[in-house]
Amino acid sequence: GAGVSQSPSNKVTEKGKDVExxxxxxxxxxxxxxxxxxxxxxxxxxxxxxxxxxxxKSGLPSDRFSAERTGESVSTLTIQRTQQExxxxxxxxxxxxxGGRSNEQFFGPGTRLTVL
Amino acid sequence: TQLLEQSPxxxxxxxxxxxxxxxxxxxxxxxxxxxxxxxxxxxxLLVTVVTGGEVKKLKxxxxxxxxxxxxxxxxxxxAQPGDTGLYLCAGAGGTSYGKxxxxxxxxxxxxx
Numbered sequence: 001g002a003g004v005s006q007s008p009s010n011k012v013t014e015k016g017k018d019v020e021x022x023x024x025x026x027x028x029x030x031x032x033x034x035x036x037x038x039x040x041x042x043x044x045x046x047x048x049x050x051x052x053x054x055x056x057k058s059g060l061p062s063d064r065f066s067a068e069r070t071g072e073s074v075s076t077l078t079i080q081r082t083q084q085e086x087x088x089x090x091x092x093x094x095x096x097x098x099g100g101r102s103n104e105q106f107f108g109p110g111t112r113l114t115v116l
Numbered sequence: 117t118q119l120l121e122q123s124p125x126x127x128x129x130x131x132x133x134x135x136x137x138x139x140x141x142x143x144x145x146x147x148x149x150x151x152x153x154x155x156x157x158x159x160x161l162l163v164t165v166v167t168g169g170e171v172k173k174l175k176x177x178x179x180x181x182x183x184x185x186x187x188x189x190x191x192x193x194x195a196q197p198g199d200t201g202l203y204l205c206a207g208a209g210g211t212s213y214g215k216x217x218x219x220x221x222x223x224x225x226x227x228x
Contacts, residue, residue, distance in 0.1 A: 031213060040202065041221055042120075042218035043206075043218040045215060055213070104161050107159050109156060
């Protein structure tokens with residue numbers, strides 16, 4: 001498949017543990033975004049990557065959250081010392097290029113994180 | 117900070133009825149998008165509106181962008197059970213890299 005993929009699809013963890021969420025964007029997409037979505041709600045921006053740099057990290061909720069990207073491919077979102085309020089679906093999106101009028105982002109299916 | 121207020125949050129209607137979802141802001145957006153999301157999946161783009169006053173139609177769905185590019189609406193005619201899902205509006209503006217500001221979403225349920 002040529003879409004955005006995310007793994008794992010579901011993650012259940014205990015409070016205080018660290019988790020890593022993975023995103024594989026569409027090949028050739030230079031821009032990558034991470035969002036958080038609480039149940040039945042809209043998407044909350046977390047971080048934006050252009051290539052492997054992150055010019056906008058303004059949405060990361062705390063210093064327990066961090067993300068990396070390897071070149072223009074895989075990105076990993078890490079949450080350290082998870083808390084119950086971190087429970088949500090974490091969505092990744094990629095975009096082929098900047099500019100243009102569409103601004104369309106292509107979303108993965110998300111990782112549902114549950115912190116017990 | 118740009119904010120988008122989306123309403124209503126929940127909508128439960130019978131098959132065949134019409135409905136409208138609204139998205140409002142005090143900020144101007146360069147473009148506005150509508151997405152539909154089904155359980156367990158990521159949002160999928162329905163339409164992008166760019167020009168103030170623009171109206172786009174997608175079968176039974178009509179999208180409108182306000183003249184001032186601060187608000188938008190989605191109207192569905194003769195809703196069907198297959199229209200059930202979470203509808204999200206998202207505005208782009210204020211950055212050069214397409215950062216989107218999402219509304220809270222409207223959960224639509226169409227009963228047969």
